[in-house]
Amino acid sequence: xxxxxxxxxxxxxxxxxxxxxxxxxxxxxxxxxxxxxxxxxxxxxxxxxxxxxxxxxxxxxxxxxxxxxxxxxxxxxxxxxxxxxxxxxxxxxxxxxxxxxxxxxxxxxxxxxxxxxxxxxxxxxxxxxxxxxxxxxxxxxxxxxxxxxxxxxxxxxxxxxxxxxxxxxxxxxxxxxxxxxxxxxxxxxxxxxxxxxxxxxxxxxxxxxxxxxxxxxxxxxxxxxxxxxxxxxxxxxxxxxxxxxxxxxxxxxxxxxxxxxxxxx
Amino acid sequence: xxxxxxxxxxxxxxxxxxxxxxxxxxxxxxxxxxxxxxxxxxxxxxxxxxxxxxxxxxxxxxxxxxxxxxxxxxxxxxxxxxxxxxxxxxxxxxxxxxxxxxxxxxxxxxxxxxxxxxxxxxxxxxxxxxxxxxxxxxxxxxxxxxxxxxxxxxxxxxxxxxxxxxxxxxxxxxxxxxxxxxxxxxxxxxxxxxxxxxxxxxxxxxxxxxxxxxxxxxxxxxxxxxxxxxxxxxxxxxxxxxxxxxxxxxxxxxxxxxxxxxxxxxxxxxxxxxxxxxxxxxxxxxxxxxxxx
Amino acid sequence: xxxxxxxxxxxxxxxxxxxxxxxxxxxxxxxxxxxxxxxxxxxxxxxxxxxxxxxxxxxxxxxxxxxxxxxxxxxxxxxxxxxxxxxxxxxxxxxxxxxxxxxxxxxxxxxxxxxxxxxxxxxxxxxxxxxxxxxxxxxxxxxxxxxxxxxxxxxxxxxxxxxxxxxxxxxxxxxxxxxxxxxxxxxxxxxxxxxxxxxxxxxxxxxxxxxxxxxxxxxxxxxxxxxxxxxxxxxxxxxxxxxxxxxxxxxxxxxxxxxxxxxxxxxxxxxxxxxxxxxxxxxxxxxxxxxxxxxxxxxxxxxxxxxxxxxxxxxxxxxxxxxxxxxxxxxxxxxxxxxxxxxxxxxxxx
Numbered sequence: 001x002x003x004x005x006x007x008x009x010x011x012x013x014x015x016x017x018x019x020x021x022x023x024x025x026x027x028x029x030x031x032x033x034x035x036x037x038x039x040x041x042x043x044x045x046x047x048x049x050x051x052x053x054x055x056x057x058x059x060x061x062x063x064x065x066x067x068x069x070x071x072x073x074x075x076x077x078x079x080x081x082x083x084x085x086x087x088x089x090x091x092x093x094x095x096x097x098x099x100x101x102x103x104x105x106x107x108x109x110x111x112x113x114x115x116x117x118x119x120x121x122x123x124x125x126x127x128x129x130x131x132x133x134x135x136x137x138x139x140x141x142x143x144x145x146x147x148x149x150x151x152x153x154x155x156x157x158x159x160x161x162x163x164x165x166x167x168x169x170x171x172x173x174x175x176x177x178x179x180x181x182x183x184x185x186x187x188x189x190x191x192x193x194x195x196x197x198x199x200x201x202x203x204x205x206x207x208x209x210x211x212x213x214x215x216x217x218x219x220x221x222x223x224x225x226x227x228x229x230x231x232x233x234x235x236x237x238x239x240x241x242x243x244x245x246x247x248x249x250x251x252x253x254x255x256x257x258x259x260x261x262x263x264x265x
Numbered sequence: 266x267x268x269x270x271x272x273x274x275x276x277x278x279x280x281x282x283x284x285x286x287x288x289x290x291x292x293x294x295x296x297x298x299x300x301x302x303x304x305x306x307x308x309x310x311x312x313x314x315x316x317x318x319x320x321x322x323x324x325x326x327x328x329x330x331x332x333x334x335x336x337x338x339x340x341x342x343x344x345x346x347x348x349x350x351x352x353x354x355x356x357x358x359x360x361x362x363x364x365x366x367x368x369x370x371x372x373x374x375x376x377x378x379x380x381x382x383x384x385x386x387x388x389x390x391x392x393x394x395x396x397x398x399x400x401x402x403x404x405x406x407x408x409x410x411x412x413x414x415x416x417x418x419x420x421x422x423x424x425x426x427x428x429x430x431x432x433x434x435x436x437x438x439x440x441x442x443x444x445x446x447x448x449x450x451x452x453x454x455x456x457x458x459x460x461x462x463x464x465x466x467x468x469x470x471x472x473x474x475x476x477x478x479x480x481x482x483x484x485x486x487x488x489x490x491x492x493x494x495x496x497x498x499x500x501x502x503x504x505x506x507x508x509x510x511x512x513x514x515x516x517x518x519x520x521x522x523x524x525x526x527x528x529x530x531x532x533x534x535x536x537x538x539x540x541x542x543x544x545x546x547x548x549x550x551x552x553x554x555x556x557x558x
Numbered sequence: 559x560x561x562x563x564x565x566x567x568x569x570x571x572x573x574x575x576x577x578x579x580x581x582x583x584x585x586x587x588x589x590x591x592x593x594x595x596x597x598x599x600x601x602x603x604x605x606x607x608x609x610x611x612x613x614x615x616x617x618x619x620x621x622x623x624x625x626x627x628x629x630x631x632x633x634x635x636x637x638x639x640x641x642x643x644x645x646x647x648x649x650x651x652x653x654x655x656x657x658x659x660x661x662x663x664x665x666x667x668x669x670x671x672x673x674x675x676x677x678x679x680x681x682x683x684x685x686x687x688x689x690x691x692x693x694x695x696x697x698x699x700x701x702x703x704x705x706x707x708x709x710x711x712x713x714x715x716x717x718x719x720x721x722x723x724x725x726x727x728x729x730x731x732x733x734x735x736x737x738x739x740x741x742x743x744x745x746x747x748x749x750x751x752x753x754x755x756x757x758x759x760x761x762x763x764x765x766x767x768x769x770x771x772x773x774x775x776x777x778x779x780x781x782x783x784x785x786x787x788x789x790x791x792x793x794x795x796x797x798x799x800x801x802x803x804x805x806x807x808x809x810x811x812x813x814x815x816x817x818x819x820x821x822x823x824x825x826x827x828x829x830x831x832x833x834x835x836x837x838x839x840x841x842x843x844x845x846x847x848x849x850x851x852x853x854x855x856x857x858x859x860x861x862x863x864x865x866x867x868x869x870x871x872x873x874x875x876x877x878x879x880x881x882x883x884x885x886x887x888x889x890x891x892x893x894x895x896x897x898x899x900x901x902x903x904x905x906x907x908x
Binding site: 359360 | 674675807814853854856857861
Binding site: 054056075076077078080081085086088092093094095096097098100101104105106108109111113114115118119120121125126128129130132133150165168169172 | 561564566570741744748749751752755756758759762765766770774777
């Protein structure tokens with residue numbers, strides 16, 4: 001990363017649930033083209049942090065800036081329109097559509113068709129549909145599930161549904177893709193495939209932020225990461241730096257709950 | 266003072282009709298709270314209650330027995346409705362379930378036509394209906410019956426929900442269905458109970474209003490919709506708020522009718538409904554937390 | 559890739575609809591006036607139900623007040639042509655515009671709310687509009703009705719016969735059907751269906767849920783208003799009882815019977831409703847000679863309940879099973895109305 005360009009900055013983000021501080025004053029920044037991870041033991045506040053960045057949960061205080069624009073208090077669909085898309089830990093594919101339609105729906109914000117032009121099916125609409133379909137097929141090829149394009153999405157195996165979510169998140173050419181525990185529920189082969197896809201997309205300039213407790217993947221693919229525990233940031237740096245951080249080692253090896261995360265890997 | 270007596274008179278008839286709305290609205294809130302369904306067949310329970318008691322009186326049963334029997338019969342109708350329609354389709358989307366209740370209400374009205382025809386009928390007043398003079402206003406004993414019975418029933422229901430095991434179980438299902446299930450409370454049974462109770466209370470409302478404004482196959486629709494309006498205006502999630510809404514609607518209607526035009530009383534209540542939906546959708550009297558209890 | 563590849567996902571062919579309408583348009587050559595009158599009536603309802611099907615099936619909303627839009631169209635046309643002497647076509651446009659505006663006014667606040675507030679708001683609104691038709695006697699003629707609405711004209715041709723009106727209304731149905739199908743098979747349709755697939759993911763890909771629900775509500779109001787306008791010119795006499803809450807509910811029944819997951823459900827549902835209504839009117843008095851009023855509602859009520867319990871996707875899928883032998887694959891349906899796994903009272907945790 002010679003030319004560091006700031007893309008996302010999280011500033012003093014805090015979430016209080018009725019007296020309990022779930023996320024306490026967490027700050028970090030992500031540069032363009034990075035794979036950035038947020039890790040921590042179960043219940044450390046990762047998901048809460050993630051939900052605040054994606055607009056699912058309102059933050060109690062603090063801000064999120066994306067390319068200089070404030071995302072805090074934006075609705076999820078507005079965050080998508082700003083160029084940040086996401087995947088879900090518990091798969092959320094559109095199970096009433098085919099695989100390719102799922103990906104085409106991901107292109108929603110890049111399309112111009114409105115209800116009137118759609119109803120009249122103007123030539124521009126047809127052109128846009130064809131273009132989007134082509135692009136969707138390309139995205140499916142990129143993640144390696146193009147052969148399922150015309151199947152119903154809920155018929156896909158679990159791992160492929162996760163890849164489908166990535167294709168759906170990628171089609172709109174976002175600046176940043178957020179991955180919520182992307183390795184959860186995948187077997188070794190599926191994980192390897194997913195890592196490959198992420199690295200390939202990064203090579204083309206995509207930025208990723210993901211939360212994960214699968215330490216091994218995190219350490220092998222992320223450029224930098226932060227570690228949260230009990231809602232507080234306890235470490236930040238490259239994987240090598242994190243390995244040497246005594247606080248992190250204590251948090252991860254110090255109690256049973258934390259061990260689970262390591263064993264899981 | 267003539268205007269004072271007129272006001273008192275209007276207030277009194279507003280309280281009467283408000284009491285009827287309150288009884289139906291409470292049933293509505295119970296079903297909504299326990300099952301999440303907006304039950305559009307609620308007014309039809311009142312219609313059945315009124316018409317069945319009329320038929321029983323015609324069959325020479327004493328009035329009090331006719332009323333009790335009709336309440337029991339309507340509660341059974343409610344049970345059959347819950348088991349055959351709601352329970353069978355319980356896994357459907359909420360949209361489907363709500364439209365099912367609309368279908369049931371239409372079918373109930375049709376059944377009523379087949380049994381009783383389209384002629385309006387009436388029930389004798391509960392007691393001698395000689396008007397009573399009260400502060401320059403003329404009160405009919407039947408109206409007192411309506412208001413009194415409504416208050417007694419509503420208090421009894423408060424007691425039921427807050428102090429009896431079954432009532433508390435129902436409330437538990439509302440607060441936390443999952444925990445309720447863990448405690449051994451069966452939500453299916455609770456759904457049945459909710460519908461049976463609100464059918465019975467609806468039937469009572471029908472028998473109370475039958476001596477005042479008559480009974481016919483289509484009386485349920487407006488009663489049901491108005492109770493609906495009352496519940497939403499007061500607060501759909503909360504029985505006392507719905508009751509307050511019912512009396513408010515009753516009084517507003519009585520005054521609109523008395524001072525302005527009877528044709529416009531519906532417009533006034535429904536405009537109030539729209540206003541509430543747009544400005545304060547949780548209802549006028551609901552607690553800010555919006556918990557459905 | 560080209561236009562043809564879109565066929566892999568959407569059946570946008572005009573062949574099916576063209577054959578259907580070509581056959582339909584041949585009926586006047588053989589049918590009696592009675593048949594034509596029945597088919598014309600089906601056409602009025604079908605036009606309304608096309609919009610209502612999209613609203614119920616694709617936007618997942620219940621409207622209990624569409625009779626109001628039907629009435630706004632009818633009374634606007636009546637007043638502008640009979641009283642003001644303006645062009646019926648202008649009147650149709652003005653009626654549609656008023657309906658669209660009203661739909662926006664009701665939709666904007668209600669779609670912000672969760673749940674079934676549109677059902678409640680439209681119910682209230684429907685009754686207010688009905689009362690207005692009854693009470694504003696100087697404009698509407700009140701309960702006595704509005705008489706002497708002139709026939710609709712196009713380039714000097716007057717649509718007065720059943721036959722000419724049959725063609726007119728079904729032409730509108732054809733246009734509305736294609737228009738709606740185009741919406742469904744587009745970015746907008748995917749946006750709407752995505753809400754049913756996963757609301758949270760729809761949000762995350764940038765679909766503005768409220769906007770599309772509102773747009774569909776407005777379109778359905780416009781279709782309904784146009785149908786009402788045409789009805790006024792066809793029957794030349796209207797009164798408020800045509801536009802009661804019951805009418806709204808019957809429209810909903812048609813939509814459900816036909817099935818809300820397919821735009822053809824609108825035509826199947828209205829046809830079933832009208833034909834069944836005619837049958838009942840002829841045969842029920844044979845068995846129940848003393849019956850009066852709207853006795854047929856018992857059948858429609860039961861039909862509605864049975865359809866939802868046993869055939870939640872309506873009649874269209876049943877037809878498609880038969881047609882399936884001739885056709886290839888049909889579109890998968892959105893799941894708005896299919897039985898899903900959500901438990902009863904799933905809303906309780908709000």
